[in-house]
Amino acid sequence: MRVDAQPALILHARVWRETSLLLECLTPEYGRVGLVARGVRREKSRMPRGLLQPLQALSLSWIGNGELFTLTHAEAAAAPLQIAGERLYSGMYLNELVLRLCARGDPQPELFEHYFTCLQRLAAGEPEGWSLRRFERDLMIDLGYGLVLDRNIDDGSPLRADMEYSYLIDSGPQPWRSQAGALRISGAALLALHHDERPDMQHERELRLLMRALLRDQLNGGSLNAWDMRMRSSALSQESSGP
Incomplete structure (x- = not known):
């Protein structure tokens, strides 16, 4: 399977093997997706590691089959959401809630919209x-x-x-x-x-x-x-x- 330029937000990122990251992302068309960003922790990676963070609206592409896919391209879709101070706990809460309650591979366009809207409200000081x-x-x-x-x-x-x-x-x-x-x-x-x-x-x-x-x-x-x-x-x- 090949997916190109899918809107996405990262729920969680962790080190995977020596040079890679394992990402849990939320997308509108594919729901929650597990991606491997191979080699992104190398000093001269073609994909900037700093981009692959929560609170950043992204456009992601990937290939593969099964539970984990390989990330092939990532770019920012908008400026990072400015959620700081105590509100970061709320951002972490949203991410954990989605991770715990949403299965991988279940398309949730409305959920993606509600999640992103909540992040925007937090960033706007609502x-x-x-x-x-x-x-x-x-x-x-x-x-x-x-x-x-x-x-x-x-x-x-x-x-x-x-x-x-x-x-x-x-x-x-x-x-x-x-x-x-x-x-x-x-x-x-x-x-x-x-x-x-x-x-x-x-x-x-x-x-x-x-x-x-x-x-x-x-x-x-x-x-x-x-x-x-x-x-x-x-x-x-x-x-x-x-x-």
């Missing part, structure tokens, strides 16, 4: 936590786990902003009652995410806890390194805005 919540919602939909955010699962009636609900991980919201496996959340928070309207700080915290629980379920109870790293670094901010 509210960090709200940018992540929107991406998490879209990621769940892209992977086929759409969230119920607008109706009561008991009778299909519209959610009310002034009511509180139990959100059941495997089904959705119903009027609040204490029960195992349910997360308490306000109708106002759920409706804000449904309508893509930024909620106030309290409701944003509720959404963060909800999305964390839903994603942990998708990870089969596992955790993400980015969560732990942010928690260690984030005795820094009491405002639960990040991952």
Whole structure:
């Protein structure tokens, strides 16, 4: 198989053998792709290693078959995204989330667009936590786990902003009652995410806890390194805005 000039973003890069890099990339037409950048760590490599970094929009070409392909050409498609400081943790979080939840070779054009849009929002200084919540919602939909955010699962009636609900991980919201496996959340928070309207700080915290629980379920109870790293670094901010 030969692929030419495919838009791509690098999720992860690591040393492979003595002179090469192993890249995990996200593309719109081919989904997540594993590429070997052979010889790129040599001093006189024809492909600049500095280009093959996360947060850089790229155009990549490759050849091969199977699980790993050989990178044949790479060039920048735009200027690098300027995500710095604490926001780098959010960039790492997005990358880890996609790596953990998306299989190789599954075309995801909408996911690619949502991922790149979230990175652009982070680079532009838009509210960090709200940018992540929107991406998490879209990621769940892209992977086929759409969230119920607008109706009561008991009778299909519209959610009310002034009511509180139990959100059941495997089904959705119903009027609040204490029960195992349910997360308490306000109708106002759920409706804000449904309508893509930024909620106030309290409701944003509720959404963060909800999305964390839903994603942990998708990870089969596992955790993400980015969560732990942010928690260690984030005795820094009491405002639960990040991952």
